[in-house]
Amino acid sequence: MTNTYSIGIDIGGTNxxxxxxxxxxxxxxxxxxPTNKYSNASVYVSDICTQIKALMAENGIETIDGIGxxxxxGNFYTGCIENATNLKFKGIIDLGKLFHEHMDVPVVVSNxxxxxxxxxxxxxxxxxMRHFVMFxxxxxxxxxxxxxxxxxxxxxGGAGELGHAILIPEGRPCGCGRKGCLETYCxxxxxxxxxxxxxxxxxxxxxxxxEVPEADLTSKMVGDAAKNGDSLALKVxxxxxxxxxxALANAVAFSGPEAIFLMGGPVKAGDVLMQxxxxxxxxxxxxVYDGSVDIRVSELPDNDAAILGAAALTKAKE
Amino acid sequence: MTNTYSIGIDIGGTNxxxxxxxxxxxxxxxxxxPTNKYSNASVYVSDICTQIKALMAENGIETIDGIGxxxxxGNFYTGCIENATNLKFKGIIDLGKLFHEHMDVPVVVSNxxxxxxxxxxxxxxxxxMRHFVMFxxxxxxxxxxxxxxxxxxxxxGGAGELGHAILIPEGRPCGCGRKGCLETYCxxxxxxxxxxxxxxxxxxxxxxxxEVPEADLTSKMVGDAAKNGDSLALKVxxxxxxxxxxALANAVAFSGPEAIFLMGGPVKAGDVLMQxxxxxxxxxxxxVYDGSVDIRVSELPDNDAAILGAAALTKAKE
Numbered sequence: 199m200t201n202t203y204s205i206g207i208d209i210g211g212t213n214x215x216x217x218x219x220x221x222x223x224x225x226x227x228x229x230x231x232p233t234n235k236y237s238n239a240s241v242y243v244s245d246i247c248t249q250i251k252a253l254m255a256e257n258g259i260e261t262i263d264g265i266g267x268x269x270x271x272g273n274f275y276t277g278c279i280e281n282a283t284n285l286k287f288k289g290i291i292d293l294g295k296l297f298h299e300h301m302d303v304p305v306v307v308s309n310x311x312x313x314x315x316x317x318x319x320x321x322x323x324x325x326x327m328r329h330f331v332m333f334x335x336x337x338x339x340x341x342x343x344x345x346x347x348x349x350x351x352x353x354x355g356g357a358g359e360l361g362h363a364i365l366i367p368e369g370r371p372c373g374c375g376r377k378g379c380l381e382t383y384c385x386x387x388x389x390x391x392x393x394x395x396x397x398x399x400x401x402x403x404x405x406x407x408x409e410v411p412e413a414d415l416t417s418k419m420v421g422d423a424a425k426n427g428d429s430l431a432l433k434v435x436x437x438x439x440x441x442x443x444x445a446l447a448n449a450v451a452f453s454g455p456e457a458i459f460l461m462g463g464p465v466k467a468g469d470v471l472m473q474x475x476x477x478x479x480x481x482x483x484x485x486v487y488d489g490s491v492d493i494r495v496s497e498l499p500d501n502d503a504a505i506l507g508a509a510a511l512t513k514a515k516e
Numbered sequence: 517m518t519n520t521y522s523i524g525i526d527i528g529g530t531n532x533x534x535x536x537x538x539x540x541x542x543x544x545x546x547x548x549x550p551t552n553k554y555s556n557a558s559v560y561v562s563d564i565c566t567q568i569k570a571l572m573a574e575n576g577i578e579t580i581d582g583i584g585x586x587x588x589x590g591n592f593y594t595g596c597i598e599n600a601t602n603l604k605f606k607g608i609i610d611l612g613k614l615f616h617e618h619m620d621v622p623v624v625v626s627n628x629x630x631x632x633x634x635x636x637x638x639x640x641x642x643x644x645m646r647h648f649v650m651f652x653x654x655x656x657x658x659x660x661x662x663x664x665x666x667x668x669x670x671x672x673g674g675a676g677e678l679g680h681a682i683l684i685p686e687g688r689p690c691g692c693g694r695k696g697c698l699e700t701y702c703x704x705x706x707x708x709x710x711x712x713x714x715x716x717x718x719x720x721x722x723x724x725x726x727e728v729p730e731a732d733l734t735s736k737m738v739g740d741a742a743k744n745g746d747s748l749a750l751k752v753x754x755x756x757x758x759x760x761x762x763a764l765a766n767a768v769a770f771s772g773p774e775a776i777f778l779m780g781g782p783v784k785a786g787d788v789l790m791q792x793x794x795x796x797x798x799x800x801x802x803x804v805y806d807g808s809v810d811i812r813v814s815e816l817p818d819n820d821a822a823i824l825g826a827a828a829l830t831k832a833k834e
Contacts, residue, residue, distance in 0.1 A: 350772070448766070
């Protein structure tokens with residue numbers, strides 16, 4: 199059987215990664231461009247297409263199935279980036295149209311969390327699953343929801359913003375202008391906030407996190423300290439896991455999935471996070487779902503996860 | 517054009533309502549049976565089928581498209597009632613099989629909230645909608661979620677238990693054994709609990725609700741008092757609306773629907789509930805959904821809503 203290929207593009211505020219992906223989920227080669235060096239979207243897309251053609255030529259690939267693009271505020275229905283807050287391209291950028299000026303292949307656009315879910319479905323641990331939910335933990339929290347084997351996009355393409363579901367009414371202020379959103383508790387930023395709160399609440403603590411100037415404290419430092427058995431860092435992850443377990447149980451009450459996948463920096467803390475997540479999940483899961491849902495870590499390779507997710511979008515079913 | 521007909525059956529713990537429904541959503545005639553008088557499911561279904569045949573004969577209908585059944589713990593995938601807690605029939609009752617011993621038509625089974633959502637889609641205010649969520653407020657809270665024009669059933673058929681999504685971590689004890697479930701706050705029972713709490717918290721209040729013995733207090737009394745401008749009852753509905761608005765905003769963050777429908781006793785309180793619901797919803801909705809979602813009251817006629825929902829299940833797409 200001959201392999202087929204597609205292109206996955208991960209657009210970030212700083213960098214744009216472009217990968218040539220074989221249909222078995224192997225990223226064959228990559229290029230990248232500095233997103234923030236472009237102010238003109240047309241020139242930017244033209245340069246991306248030049249890189250795609252170079253990738254194809256260098257790897258002896260003559261045809262591709264399509265181009266999948268994970269972009270901030272990327273809309274599956276319109277193929278546009280819509281008013282992204284962390285990109286220089288303002289307003290509505292019609293990626294589909296811009297790419298079609300250079301290449302005559304299908305172009306599919308979505309946001310990064312939806313792409314991550316699709317990557318898991320097509321190339322990762324969710325292969326063959328009909329119902330699952332992906333949470334991506336990073337600076338914020340994104341989510342992608344698969345129902346009946348298809349991504350849920352909703353009316354306007356904005357479905358699956360579980361990072362902005364309210365976990366604690368009147369809780370921590372969120373960058374979105376509201377209070378108590380999940381991502382204020384369980385993102386990397388949320389973990390940092392919890393650590394700062396805990397340092398204030400436990401003046402008796404004199405471990406390594408006490409030495410770090412507040413401005414320099416990161417969730418990774420807290421994770422590393424927890425892995426080393428640091429008592430305060432462990433408390434931070436217990437709390438984080440408690441909160442996240444509630445959010446996962448609530449997601450199950452919605453779509454009744456067979457698994458929930460977690461991806462992103464904080465997940466690398468490993469058992470110090472996953473153990474309390476699983477305990478809280480079990481405690482908060484409605485009994486009708488007992489035994490029907492697994493909590494899993496993404497099986498996509500770290501370095502290529504975003505590109506694989508983007509490439510997987512080309513296999514998306516309407 | 518000739519009309520077609522289907523049968524809708526609403527199985528409750530006390531009564532079973534059976535209706536002959538025309539394809540334009542008119543319930544032509546009804547029969548009922550006392551569910552709690554039967555201990556043998558086979559005899560029960562046989563008697564239902566006798567009633568169906570009588571309904572058809574009395575109305576000159578020779579063929580029906582199918583039988584839709586809304587039942588407690590009804591499972592769409594298996595066609596069974598599975599361990600219903602409020603029915604005398606214990607264990608797994610294979611309704612599909614039992615009905616097919618008497619009638620050779622398609623039989624579709626689901627729970628009552630899913631049926632309500634499908635009723636709204638086929639015969640009510642959600643006609644033509646691709647994405648919406650139905651909340652049914654009663655003794656508990658049920659929900660039915662429609663994505664891409666189809667009900668979400670999830671892995672095991674149990675999707676859409678938003679009454680048991682956790683609204684307030686470590687909040688009010690719920691009958692399910694956990695704490696803080698939405699239904700402990702916003703069901704008819706929850707409204708009653710809030711009223712009792714408010715009566716305790718406001719000893720200065722000497723309005724009509726103070727006269728009612730606690731055991732006799734109902735959410736309908738609170739609703740009626742609120743409509744009459746009673747200060748404490750209004751506070752109860754403000755709080756209920758506040759909580760429900762959060763739950764609705766969280767549902768939107770999941771599936772990005774075009775509308776959320778509310779149905780059931782407490783909704784009949786009208787503006788005293790809907791006004792605070794809409795305020796809280798607006799306050800708690802993530803900005804990406806601004807202006808894209810309506811909060812609506814079910815448009816199914818009260819008396820026939822359950823039968824219409826059940827009959828609508830026969831139009832369900834896998």
